[in-house]
Amino acid sequence: MRAKTVDKIATGVIIGVAAFIVLLLAGLLGFILVRGLGHLSFDFLTSPPDSFREGGGIGPQLFNSLFLLVLTMIITIPLGIGAGIYMSEYAKANKLTDFIRLVVEVLSSFPSIVVGLFGLLMLVNYFGLGFSLMAGALALTVFNLPLMVRITEQGLKSVPREQKEAALALGLTKWKTISSIMLPIALPIILSGTILAAGRVFGEAAALLFTAGMSSPRLDFSEWNPLNPVSPLNPFRPAETLAVHIWKINSEGLAPDAPEIAAGASAVLVITVLLFNLLARWLGRFMHRKFTATK
Amino acid sequence: MADKGISVKDLSVYYGDHKAVKNVTIDFNNKDVTALIGPSGCGKSTFLRTLNRMNDLIPSARMTGEIWIGDEDINHPKTDVVLLRRRIGMVWQRPNPFHKSIYENIAFGPRYHGITKKSELDDLVEESLRKAALWEETKDRLHTSALKLSGGQQQRLCIARSIAVKPDIILMDEPASALDPVSTSKVEELISELKEDYCIVIVTHNMHQAARVSSKTAFFLSGELIEYDNTETMFTNPSKKETSDYISGRFG
Numbered sequence: 308m309r310a311k312t313v314d315k316i317a318t319g320v321i322i323g324v325a326a327f328i329v330l331l332l333a334g335l336l337g338f339i340l341v342r343g344l345g346h347l348s349f350d351f352l353t354s355p356p357d358s359f360r361e362g363g364g365i366g367p368q369l370f371n372s373l374f375l376l377v378l379t380m381i382i383t384i385p386l387g388i389g390a391g392i393y394m395s396e397y398a399k400a401n402k403l404t405d406f407i408r409l410v411v412e413v414l415s416s417f418p419s420i421v422v423g424l425f426g427l428l429m430l431v432n433y434f435g436l437g438f439s440l441m442a443g444a445l446a447l448t449v450f451n452l453p454l455m456v457r458i459t460e461q462g463l464k465s466v467p468r469e470q471k472e473a474a475l476a477l478g479l480t481k482w483k484t485i486s487s488i489m490l491p492i493a494l495p496i497i498l499s500g501t502i503l504a505a506g507r508v509f510g511e512a513a514a515l516l517f518t519a520g521m522s523s524p525r526l527d528f529s530e531w532n533p534l535n536p537v538s539p540l541n542p543f544r545p546a547e548t549l550a551v552h553i554w555k556i557n558s559e560g561l562a563p564d565a566p567e568i569a570a571g572a573s574a575v576l577v578i579t580v581l582l583f584n585l586l587a588r589w590l591g592r593f594m595h596r597k598f599t600a601t602k
Numbered sequence: 603m604a605d606k607g608i609s610v611k612d613l614s615v616y617y618g619d620h621k622a623v624k625n626v627t628i629d630f631n632n633k634d635v636t637a638l639i640g641p642s643g644c645g646k647s648t649f650l651r652t653l654n655r656m657n658d659l660i661p662s663a664r665m666t667g668e669i670w671i672g673d674e675d676i677n678h679p680k681t682d683v684v685l686l687r688r689r690i691g692m693v694w695q696r697p698n699p700f701h702k703s704i705y706e707n708i709a710f711g712p713r714y715h716g717i718t719k720k721s722e723l724d725d726l727v728e729e730s731l732r733k734a735a736l737w738e739e740t741k742d743r744l745h746t747s748a749l750k751l752s753g754g755q756q757q758r759l760c761i762a763r764s765i766a767v768k769p770d771i772i773l774m775d776e777p778a779s780a781l782d783p784v785s786t787s788k789v790e791e792l793i794s795e796l797k798e799d800y801c802i803v804i805v806t807h808n809m810h811q812a813a814r815v816s817s818k819t820a821f822f823l824s825g826e827l828i829e830y831d832n833t834e835t836m837f838t839n840p841s842k843k844e845t846s847d848y849i850s851g852r853f854g
Contacts, residue, residue, distance in 0.1 A: 470701075476691065
């Protein structure tokens, strides 16, 4: 009788906690969307911001966020997956491996503002990248690499041992076993790690203040030569991202409609992250199906 | 390489300080089925896994002694493990088809080893599935996931997968212990047919299975090879007391 009561209470509490979290999230999301959606228009999404007058948009910032995401991921994914494969399949269990793992852990708990300052000193000043997308992407790589390494390692470790052995027993080399048998099975886990990392790129502001910078030069969206300073594709130009823009106009925005712009930009940020999530998941399922022939 | 049997000399395997296989010397004939029996933890699976160097994957494992396949010392530093494993098929206790289609499960190995013509691969897939008595059940759904097959079908698929790369030897680690009786008898039939072409070493917990499929039987106890003889002799007139105790079910 008593055990049953306890069980009922436990069930109640767990459902209560879950409901609370769902309510909190729904409330937050609703608040951001309700406040921001009214401000959204095609013009808002495409026009450049205006510092002093009403009616500025977030076009360059939105583009910068997406472009920075692509740049960061181009650097992070190969490095992270490579190191993760090493940690899971090649590294011998010894002190050095333990040390590397410790370093990775510590790196992942670095405050982002510290990563930003490191980026300012090393990338922006010492290596002379200046405030640029590249400096921002590298700083975010420092920030995201530990996550990618750990997730890849976990993903590969979760592959059943018999799968690996079956591949080796067929006379496959180690690399072929990893690339053709193990990685496809680990793909969903690696992908969810990648989505997490990508979400951090969208949302990160502190690490970018001193690396990608807080300004965006006048961009000419008809100029596609990446070496031209006014080209949006130039990775060595300063680039304020959406998250940084929100922070900036909230703290020092002079335009009379600054609060509305911040609200609208927040809504855009949330929606973009959401869309990206859905897209990445769909792509992941598609790839998983293709590799593993499961329907 | 006329005789592709296996010759094991004074083999010991250690996991850290624990000696799991103790000074085993044994020969396996080509085109024959040898059963390894013994209670759980007697070292027979460990022994089996040293024959294709699968124990290399376990960092704490090391071994002493020699294993010869034909005239090749498989632990010689110059031995190409990848090439060696290609010649030795393996079947596990739990069916472990790749997370791919039925067709791909079979075609994957041969394609990797250089057969790229689709017609050749198609033939090989059919031939392997026929040998594993799985063709009739799967020919209409070759491109669906192998994970949708039943446990018994999956195990026969794994056998088909291993014979598709044309090994000389097949190692089986309790291949039927996770299967229902009907599937078990199908797998056993298959083993009896395969012995025409391969040297098969099978670990089993099932005495009747050992008696049904093998022509020679080796009895392991606590890492030692207690007795090795023709299966019939082992089951009717064993020379060691431990063997007759185990076979008659007095322990284990």
